[in-house]
Amino acid sequence: MIRTVKPKTARSKRAMDKKEPQIVENPKMTLFLRGKKCSQVVQLAMADLCSVKRPLSMKFTKKNAIHPFEDAASFEFFSEKNDASLLVFGCHSKKRPHCLTIARCLNHKLLDMLELYLDAETFRTMSQFKTPKAAVGLKPLLSFSGTLFESPTPNAYTLAKSLFVDLFRGQDTPQIDVEGLQYIINFAASEEVEGQPPPQIRVRSYRIVTKKSGQKLPRVEVEEMGPRMDLRIGRMQEADELILREALKKPRQLEPRTKKNIDMDIMGDKVGKIHVGQQDLSSLQTRKMKGLKRSRGDMDLDAETLVDEEMADTKRVR
Numbered sequence: 001m002i003r004t005v006k007p008k009t010a011r012s013k014r015a016m017d018k019k020e021p022q023i024v025e026n027p028k029m030t031l032f033l034r035g036k037k038c039s040q041v042v043q044l045a046m047a048d049l050c051s052v053k054r055p056l057s058m059k060f061t062k063k064n065a066i067h068p069f070e071d072a073a074s075f076e077f078f079s080e081k082n083d084a085s086l087l088v089f090g091c092h093s094k095k096r097p098h099c100l101t102i103a104r105c106l107n108h109k110l111l112d113m114l115e116l117y118l119d120a121e122t123f124r125t126m127s128q129f130k131t132p133k134a135a136v137g138l139k140p141l142l143s144f145s146g147t148l149f150e151s152p153t154p155n156a157y158t159l160a161k162s163l164f165v166d167l168f169r170g171q172d173t174p175q176i177d178v179e180g181l182q183y184i185i186n187f188a189a190s191e192e193v194e195g196q197p198p199p200q201i202r203v204r205s206y207r208i209v210t211k212k213s214g215q216k217l218p219r220v221e222v223e224e225m226g227p228r229m230d231l232r233i234g235r236m237q238e239a240d241e242l243i244l245r246e247a248l249k250k251p252r253q254l255e256p257r258t259k260k261n262i263d264m265d266i267m268g269d270k271v272g273k274i275h276v277g278q279q280d281l282s283s284l285q286t287r288k289m290k291g292l293k294r295s296r297g298d299m300d301l302d303a304e305t306l307v308d309e310e311m312a313d314t315k316r317v318r
Contacts, residue, residue, distance in 0.1 A: 029084040030088060032059040045125075046100070058084065069235055079105045089103065096115070101115050114234075117232040118229060124227060144186075203227070
């Protein structure tokens, strides 16, 4: 038997109801953690990512002895304790220098994970760009350049695209104000070359600036505002197919209701089907025409044929 704990107070009942699956889930919180050994470059990178993710981010500064690919119990504990579905873990070692691990959880259980190695020579923080920064809490525009992100077969780059979209998507909004589109994040990866290491993922953040153009539409320019990161692909852990299917399932209440017997033809016109019951044509009033009336001679011939048929039937009976 599964032991169920019943709430004793109204406060504990509200807390348990909040943890249960909802029809419309709250926006995903991102938790930033550091390992026992974490380089200054990785700490600066996580600080910039945390500031971009605000207010949907939390950053812990305490050192944690976590090895996510060997044991994911620590990630699951932090996810459940802080109600965080995304985790970014930073560490540094000789074998894996300047390492950033992005993990995603489902029901506080590890779903998938990707390891990225940061290039310390090309890394630039937001403070090194002397340009205005975007306001806190705005949703960025995301662009992915490269065929590796659109591969039909799942690989590390398609997983990286899924994680980056989940990391920077922010809160769902039914409407978008043009004034809120203040910055864009571009992810670029070149083509693979045989005999060469996998290409890096270049992350660039730009602020969108609109200027007068002398016309009705303004001139749009971009200014780099940081952070600037070049990431190499490391280890990865893909999600199980059955668990991923469960994660992508939508509640029935959110599915759009389809209208029956309504379809679109090739030209894009709406076509509908109407089901009509069986009609009684005996009571149908038709227009009387003289040409359809039978003449008197036809009626006499019909009467004679009926008499002949009756006499033939009586003879058969005898």
